[in-house]
Amino acid sequence: MKQIIEWLKRLPVIWKLMISVTLLFLILFATYNFAQYMVLKYWMLNQEQDTLHVMMSQVQDYLEDLPVKGESLQSAETNAYLKNILADNQMIRLLDKDGREQMLATNEFNPLWIKPLPSTIDSLEDVRYGEDHILIYRAPVVINKETGTIEIATNLETFDHFNTTLLWVMVIGFLLAVCMSAISGWAIARQFLRPVKMLALTIQNVKQNGLQERVEHIENGDELSQLAGLFNELMDQLEVSFRQQKQFVDDASHELRTPITILEGHLHLLDRWGKNDPIILEESLQAALQEARRLKGLIQGLLSLSQAESSVIAHSMEPIEIELFMTQQLQRMENVYPQFTFRMNIESKGRRVRIHPLHLEQLLFIFIENAVKYSGGHHEIDIHCYEEKSTLYLSIQDYGIGIPASEIPHVFDRFYRVDRARSREIEGTGLGLAIAQNLIQHYDGEIALTSVEDEGTCVVLSFPTMPL
Template structure:
């Protein structure tokens, strides 16, 4: 990178020098040309005031100094030329002659047809004698003067080139050195695991780079922590899932072995064993279905079929299903549900209602109350399920939405469940980009409120 910076500086210098040299050359050329023209016009004014004999005498003098003096009539006929004794060619169409006849004086640069040299021609019109007096000198621009200046120019060029090279080297070092320090700091830091610190630099661009790297390092650290947490969650999930599946399987295998070996022969006991097998099989099926539901909801590619659903019909159907449990605990279920329609997956809506109502019943007290309210708020359906049950300790309230988390381990052995109910509810709420709130006090009860943006106000006829 240092070499590239130095090379860029040198190329920039050379281009700038060449451009500057071209401009300087053009300016000097124009200044030199204008000076030559002014001098020649001044000489012509002096020659114009002389008589014919004096003009010819001056012509001889000018010839010795390699200057041409030509006198031309208004019709273009050359009546005198100090370089050639006789010129038959008409000079009326010469540019400087035309300018002199039109404006009083003229000037041009071209190669002479007679001497085959480049000349600077200047001409003035003598109105008194009705003739054009023209003076021409060999003109090579500033080439001759430039040869004199060339040694000084080369010295100046070499000094400037050396200065630019030295400065570019110093600047390249000042730019590259901080980058090397930044690179060394990155290599010696465990990215994502350690906080990275950089020196303060005078260049705002480098400060932007270091700030961006520090921000990226913090983001990588957060992502690594998140991955570690997800890893722990997966490990806990598989551990809990295997444990939850192993329990009913062990029970099924035990009862099946008793029946297979005919250890139990009493028909009533056999029926009781079969009932246990069926119940554990149903529990295991529910557990597998819940696990699959959570897995689907966590997948970014999961797409569920939607339809227009009557919330009241879903709620009435579920309450009928919980009738036996309600009567067993002598619960008072209070329902306040508006006649709402939502556009969602029916299985999801049933899953939300079922898990929340099931928990409100299972973890309630005898003669308790379950209040269910469902109403519209803008485009959102608000569902609130409140119970008068045992409540959830403050330290467990953030954990109850985790998979397989059970608050009261001892009571969980008595109360059936997969430990996935609230986790499924949370995943469904997130699937619909809604929100969920939990309020609970021990021995007072629990209130869970959902807000889902799935409400529809008009139902299509088809």
């Protein structure tokens, strides 16, 4: 039994499904056929028994009336009557109280098959004589005040032949049903597993050919079709993620190579001529310090971006009362950038958002720092906070150099800086907006950016608000 179980476990899924379907149909059809056969068999047997009961009643009534009619048991009329009610393969026999035969009428039935047996009660007996199946009905009768026994026997040859034929028909039907269930089980299993095979083939192709492979569209509309769709969506996300990762590595390598090359150049310069030349020494040290600060900023930006892209926020979210928080941040910004004028208008007084204070502070710092960097000669920055339809909007408007329309779709890409020639003198890593976008997505927020060259840029942050 264990070997059979182990063999079944090693079978392909399509064979397991086919065997399961076949066994299910086999059990259901066998149960139905057996029940149907038994019901028909006993119903037909009861019909034969009822026929014998009717015949017995007729014979009893006729024989008990003989003395009144003046007829004898051996009269032609009596023999004609008994012959008339006999069917094929039947016998009627009258016995006295000692079991001696008094009268006999047969129709293709051998009376030697049945031993005469007197009876004082009604009895029904099912016996076999060789290959013959015989049903015997015995009942007492009183004729001329003499007690006797009437025996009526019928050969159930037709009944048995019908049962045998019915059994063979059911067996053949059962075998045909098993074959059909096996074929249908195979077809159903094959159709059911077709999406799974396509999925497995696609995964194998992904291993060999790369992430561009996809499962062909399946229009079944069932769960397997949904699974194929989800797999394709997952592969799309993975392909985008790997492409972004490759781009990130390329950009990070490029950005890190520049300060490292500059540092290496100045160190070689110091090693050759700067040891005894104060001017070269001072110039190289300042350049090295500047590039070290740039490296530090890049590394911090990469760490912040990695944390922002993590699917798990390390800090717990807290409800923030936006008016108090923005007032505190405005004071800090005025201290950090005293040459700038910050105009703040808060309409959503008393409203709260669920976000960690450090993350909201980081978002504000990124956009206000960009507004300061690219303000040009305009030192005014407007901050507006308002609410619409359970959403809190926080806009930051500057009046600086702005962003060209063709550049706006790319400003959230990593290491992307608008017109590198124009921003060469402006410090930055090109990671701030990418960090902000990844960070705000964890709080179900959005960023909208509009800009006009030489007129300024407006950034709008939106967050779902909390009920008061």
